[in-house]
Amino acid sequence: MDTKSWHLQDWDDPAGIEARLAGGESATAPWGSEHSWTTPLHLAAERGNAGAVAVMLTHTRQVDVPDSRGLTPLWHAVAALRGESVRLLLDAGADPWRPCVDGWTPGRLALTTELAPLLAGTPGAEPLTAVARAExxxxxxxxxxxxxxxxxxxxxxxxxxxxxxxxxxxxxxxxxxxxxxxxxxxxxxxxxxxxxxxxxxxxxxxxxxxxxxxxxxxxxxxxxxxxxxxxxxxxxxxxxxxxxxxxxxxxxxxxxxxxxxxxxxxxxxxxxxxxxxxxxxxxxxxxxxxxxxxxxxxxxxxxxxxxxxxxxxxxxxxxxxxxxxxx
Incomplete structure (x- = not known):
């Protein structure tokens, strides 16, 4: 797959993404260099509308595929506060408590944001301590x-x-x-x-x-x-x-x-x-x-x-x- 042909505007074009994936391209194929790479699903989760993420999730079960830094698509969606994309990834089975960097998880980060209600009741959730909330x-x-x-x-x-x-x-x-x-x-x-x-x-x-x-x-x-x-x-x-x-x-x-x-x-x-x-x-x-x-x-x-x-x-x-x- 030549993922270099993907462009920023693609993340807001669900119909175009559907056509590409139906044509054999992959939502989770590595994109970048040998030592620094991501996937279209990561980029859609961070940059695109929820429709782009929804289409990609119908074409892959690798919902927690890591990028070169060990970060999952859910992590990127949380980092950009993409609430609807976070919900879609969770519904597709993404693990919010999967450690990515130094034990930090997408769920732990989300609990400090407006996305907390989406994560607070999921299996494995640990509420923030009073000290952590105050800090x-x-x-x-x-x-x-x-x-x-x-x-x-x-x-x-x-x-x-x-x-x-x-x-x-x-x-x-x-x-x-x-x-x-x-x-x-x-x-x-x-x-x-x-x-x-x-x-x-x-x-x-x-x-x-x-x-x-x-x-x-x-x-x-x-x-x-x-x-x-x-x-x-x-x-x-x-x-x-x-x-x-x-x-x-x-x-x-x-x-x-x-x-x-x-x-x-x-x-x-x-x-x-x-x-x-x-x-x-x-x-x-x-x-x-x-x-x-x-x-x-x-x-x-x-x-x-x-x-x-x-x-x-x-x-x-x-x-x-x-x-x-x-x-």
Whole structure:
């Protein structure tokens, strides 16, 4: 089967899929490279309408066929919050409690979403503990803070630190708080001009109830190691959205490097920290939060700021409260 001839629009064309499958093509044949492949059923479950999934299920009994990462079609449907496709796959015999990555199952993920009623009563279901529900609720509230704002992340460098006094953060960075007036946060303001007016090594500083957000929207003139060293003693998590692609994060405590990681949407790798699951790295962006909102929330929490209010997102959408020049 030449599955390369499948196109994105096919996942919304049940009649076309029926014709192809009736002609001998397979809904579960591997598609991709030797080391990274999926199947049409996986893609339909993630991207298509329920009609496409329904047609494919009439042509295969391999409802739990894994892709190259060990993920089933049900996993992909859950990750995209495709409720009707989830129901169809369950009706066809898909196992929601089949471990896919580090013991995580599609059902376990679904219990943290609006799909929970579809999975809660299935054989093998284990309800979330009160602790797990509370942890997820805290993470989701933080994701909502950043999802509510139109944040441009391309090229953004941002550090979240548990320095609870804005003036103190400015002093640690190497500037005089008296020389850093409070700015009017406005989404229509040209942030580049604000930073350019201060000069080289300018960073934005915005205090929150639990820490500070230090941002460099356009260039990384003060590198993450130096910024973290200056903020010390503190816990700080620096997030770098490389405009050429990829997102990296670095965790520091008291100026010491604790962890450097490449992060982003998609199934967490085996052995990933539990916070990658908590902050929904597995969930498709756009399903219930805006793009990159969960990455910002994760970095915020890892930097020691575990609570944030609606206005805290303004630091990245409407500009910082203050701009300091690091000497």
């Amino acid at each position: 997820q609720a805290r993470a989701d509230r933080l994701i909502a803070v950043f999802s509510a704002e139109p944040i441009r992340t391309e090229g953004l460098h941002v550090t979240f630190a548990d320095v609870v006094d804005e003036d103190e953060a400015i002093r640690r960075i190497g500037a005089d708080p008296a020389a850093c007036p409070v700015l009017r946060q406005d989404p229509d303001t040209d942030q580049r001009s604000l930073f350019d007016a201060v000069g080289l090594y300018a960073v934005g500083v915005t205090g929150t109830a639990y820490g500070c957000i230090v941002s460099q929207p356009f260039s990384l003139e003060l590198d993450q190691d130096e910024l973290s060293r200056r903020l010390s003693p503190a816990t700080a998590y620096s997030l770098n959205f490389n405009p050429k692609g990829g997102v990296s994060g670095t965790l520091y405590r008291d100026g010491d490097l604790i962890r450097h990681e490449e992060i982003g949407p998609g199934t967490p790798s085996p052995g990933a920290p539990p916070e990658h699951w908590l902050y929904r790295f597995w969930q498709q962006p756009g399903a219930s939060f805006s793009h990159d909102a969960n990455l910002l929330a994760y970095a915020c929490a890892m930097g020691g700021i575990r609570k944030a209010g609606p206005r805290d997102g303004w630091a990245l959408s409407s500009g910082p409260r203050r701009i300091a020049r690091c000497r």
